[in-house]
Amino acid sequence: AQKITQTQPGMFVQEKEAVTLDCTYDTSDPSYGLFWYKQPSSGEMIFLIYQGSYDQQNATEGRYSLNFQKARKSANLVISASQLGDSAMYFCAMREVNRDDKIIFGKGTRLHILP
Amino acid sequence: DAGVIQSPRHEVTEMGQEVTLRCKPISGHDYLFWYRQTMMRGLELLIYFNNNVPIDDSGMPEDRFSAKMPNASFSTLKIQPSEPRDSAVYFCASSVSQGITRFGQGTRLTVV
Numbered sequence: 001a002q003k004i005t006q007t008q009p010g011m012f013v014q015e016k017e018a019v020t021l022d023c024t025y026d027t028s029d030p031s032y033g034l035f036w037y038k039q040p041s042s043g044e045m046i047f048l049i050y051q052g053s054y055d056q057q058n059a060t061e062g063r064y065s066l067n068f069q070k071a072r073k074s075a076n077l078v079i080s081a082s083q084l085g086d087s088a089m090y091f092c093a094m095r096e097v098n099r100d101d102k103i104i105f106g107k108g109t110r111l112h113i114l115p
Numbered sequence: 116d117a118g119v120i121q122s123p124r125h126e127v128t129e130m131g132q133e134v135t136l137r138c139k140p141i142s143g144h145d146y147l148f149w150y151r152q153t154m155m156r157g158l159e160l161l162i163y164f165n166n167n168v169p170i171d172d173s174g175m176p177e178d179r180f181s182a183k184m185p186n187a188s189f190s191t192l193k194i195q196p197s198e199p200r201d202s203a204v205y206f207c208a209s210s211v212s213q214g215i216t217r218f219g220q221g222t223r224l225t226v227v
Contacts, residue, residue, distance in 0.1 A: 033213060035215065035216070037218075043204060043220070043221055043223075044218065044220055044221065045206060045208075045218035045221075047215055047216070047217065047218075050215055091158065093216075095213065095216075097212075097213050100170070100171060101146070101165075101212060101213065102148065102160060102163050102170075102171060103148065103160075103208075103210075103216050104160065105157065105158040107157045108157065108158075
């Protein structure tokens with residue numbers, strides 16, 4: 001069964017607009033972490049933001065924020081004021097601490113920022 | 116901090132040859148992961164280690180693949196014999212328990 005689901009294979013967004021990339025997850029472990037990574041065309045995997053399952057506040061890192069809705073098992077990434085350099089593949093990932101502590105990835109969303 | 120270091124960055128080899136990919140994790144990280152990325156299958160976890168011990172190798176495609184971690188600062192992923200369908204980008208990543216996983220730059224493997 002899919003543990004991480006990213007339903008948007010691709011998105012096109014106008015520069016300077018806000019973007020929401022969807023991610024839902026499935027776990028019975030009460031202790032888990034959620035991650036977002038960016039993979040530009042150069043290929044490296046860049047860590048963006050982390051949310052712990054017990055964190056009360058939504059995580060934020062500069063223009064990135066994570067909209068964490070625990071009851072819905074949703075961890076959407078929000079990018080404010082998008083820039084051309086945000087064009088990349090974005091992966092949502094989860095780590096189940098009590099289960100096996102390995103990180104598993106969704107299939108990704110390719111984001112295109114239009115000038 | 117130099118980050119996770121992988122070598123080589125690119126490898127082109129002929130079918131049937133042995134290929135060895137290398138990884139140096141971030142100092143102090145006790146988890147090491149090997150991933151393979153292809154267009155068709157996305158990012159697949161092949162194997163991971165905790166404190167140099169393999170924990171889960173269920174993602175290793177077949178017996179042609181093997182991985183070792185002889186010490187805390189070095190790991191190898193070996194393919195013998197290599198086949199064209201092994202062509203992919205192979206990532207090594209490391210972390211501390213429950214921590215943020217950091218990736219190396221990847222090795223782009225082409226088997227012709």
